[in-house]
Amino acid sequence: MSKIWDAIIIGGGAAGLFCAGVAGQRGKKILVLDHSDSLGEKIRISGGGRCNFTNLHCSPANFLSLNPHFAKSALARYPSTEFIKLVQSYRIAYHEKHQGQLFCDDSAMQIIEMLLGECAKGGVEIRHPVKVDSISGKAGDWLIHTSAGNERTKSVVMATGGLPVPAIGATAYALDIAKQFELQVVEPRPALVPLSFTSSEFEGLNELAGLSLPVRIAAGSKGNRYGACRFNEDLLLTHKGLSGPAVLQAGSYWAEGEAIHVDWLGAVEANGRFNCDELFSNEENRLKLTENILASVMPLRLAKVFAEQKNLLGKKWAEVSKKDRQALKELITNWSVKPAGTLGWKKAEVMLGGVDTKELDGQTMMARKHPGLYFIGECVDVTGHLGGHNFQWAWASGFACAQSL
Incomplete structure (x- = not known):
């Protein structure tokens, strides 16, 4: 408890790991907590195991939200071209499959390893499996109660994703936290589903x-x-x-x-x-x-x-x-x-709905009512079309958040 983190990111998926790596490399003290034995499981199983990691033509028009303008800032600040540069810097071979969809030639594990590599460069500490029992506190002084002890932090980033694929541990935890802090949630339902x-x-x-x-x-x-x-x-x-x-x-x-x-x-x-x-x-x-x-x-x-x-x-x-x-x-x-x-959550690829964008600052992804509390990735009411757009939202929202920590 003597150490105070700049940010604790809850969720070791696409948005959480990417945000952690960017923030860590900006000199921030970052801790990532995840409840799963394996990190990035949704990345691993995506795209038939090859991860459709972005789309060449990604734009705000490829997203559904009650506020269609909300995603514009983050997508403009971190477009798909930037993530492609990162992939190229790790010498990950990829190909375009259909309508701008980019897939790894070999394995989705390469994207997970890349994200972990970025976290390592930033000195990010990652702990899993760790269960978060509760979150309390206020701006600049948050207390995270976990199965491995308590941690203090200046900021909390919720990056636990959505409800699809419960078999890999998907939960509504980010939405529960939003409700705990009296933030509006757009009712979730399965998307990209048969x-x-x-x-x-x-x-x-x-x-x-x-x-x-x-x-x-x-x-x-x-x-x-x-x-x-x-x-x-x-x-x-x-x-x-x-x-x-x-x-x-x-x-x-x-x-x-x-x-x-x-x-x-x-x-x-x-x-x-x-x-x-x-x-x-x-x-x-x-x-x-x-x-x-x-x-x-x-x-x-x-x-x-x-x-x-x-x-x-x-x-x-x-x-x-x-x-x-x-x-x-x-x-x-x-x-x-x-x-x-x-066919429900078991067959859905992503979640529609989530934390209402009216509650968040589109520049930073921070809750307007609670400075220091952030929501990124799938748990936000921003859902992409099929074809790599949802991963691009994870990268873009994670980047926007990391810049403000």
Whole structure:
């Protein structure tokens, strides 16, 4: 108890370790506490074990928040180009996979080792597994009660993440602390998560599990918490419903009771390979079977399902009336279905909601009501799109915090 830390960071994940390394190298005395046996578990399992550590095109437009302007300052002060320089300085090989998404060539463990290396450079002390029992105090004099004893600190940084993947120790501890200090919390819910359906809503498609194709998907509305969205991404049919990047993205905007809308040809049309109207009006197709016409732009198994739903399976195009052609086109380009729900925290990649940004200073990530109490990373009501954006928020918010400690 004789030592007073400049900051104690609770949480040894992406945001916490990065913040610690930056602050330590600024000459601050930093202690990181984490309840897990292994640090950075969410980093380790991300990106199929290769960690999608940032995105070349990351911008405030890639984030959901009740205050869409909140993330601008941190993202501007520490853009993805800066983290890429850090990765390069450690000679970590990486590649761009899709739409600016950057992955390690070898292993996500390289990112964890890099963060620990940065902490070592800054003389950061890391203790784990250590359970934090309580936090008390005020600006400049905080007391942290832990399973390994008590510690005093000038500042406390909450970096314990969100609720997804409880199997690796995810908790709502940061939100509990926010509530303890009477800070508003936006109700959390799973994000970047597959959607489930009842059998009646999913008729015919539940037998196509494993099928993937690019689509245009829309969800949400102006009246929703985070508005509406439209994405061109890959959709995956599963035994329980829909998944894949398209659905994970749309699921962040979807609200219970609403429908999602899928244009099964939208993504193909967007790349200029064909025109949807021409497909349904081309008289050169007169002698072709309906499902074979559709199969020119989508998997045959899916084409047969749509043809069967309109009683057109096995019919030549010349036998299909103008009305039935229009109905088939409407089914395929504006397929509307109401999900029964999501697959929950076990399957979610990130958390929507968190500490209300109205309670925090966007320049420093500090609670306005409680100087010296900070919240960074996933526990804040800032949630990124799929593709490395959430890691970039961890780096950016951690950097902003570290600069003010």
